[in-house]
Amino acid sequence: MSKPLLLILGDQLSLTLPTLRQAPEGAVVALCEVAEEARYVPHHIHKIGLFLxxxxxxxxQLRDKGFNVHYSRMDDADNTQSLIDEAERLARQYQCDEIRVTRPGEWRLW
Structure with missing residues (x-):
């Protein structure tokens, strides 16, 4: 049976997201705070705080609904601070056989 890592991006916070609606049992949902995303363009510190x-x-909310969630905080010692590297690290940590993501809204993340 497939065990995917479901990567949820910061602009995809919706229970109707296809990645979540189609989540198989045993999937690990990952949300990652990474410096790379917080700094790619200048943002007001309050905007970053609200986003996080x-x-x-x-x-x-996902945990309350029964999802297995891993949340990487920016200040976690083992956080790679890169979205791609963090997803790969978590896939290895949880022994996931694939990483799934809903198409990003920004071209730079494709």
Whole structure:
């Protein structure tokens, strides 16, 4: 049976996301705070704080609905600070056989 890592991006905080709607049992949902994303263009510090708060609340909402969630905080010692590297690290950690993601809204993430 497939055990995917479902990578949820910061602008995809919705229970109707196809990646979540089609989640098989045993899937690991990953939300990752990474410096690479927080710094790719200048943002006001309050905007970053609100964005991270929304991600943290959504992660808890997913847990409350029974999803197996891994939330990488920016200050975690083992956080790679790169979205791709963090997804690969978590896939190895949880022994996932694939990484799934809903198409990003930004071309730079494709």
């Amino acid at each position: 708060a929304a991600m943290r609340h959504f992660a808890q």
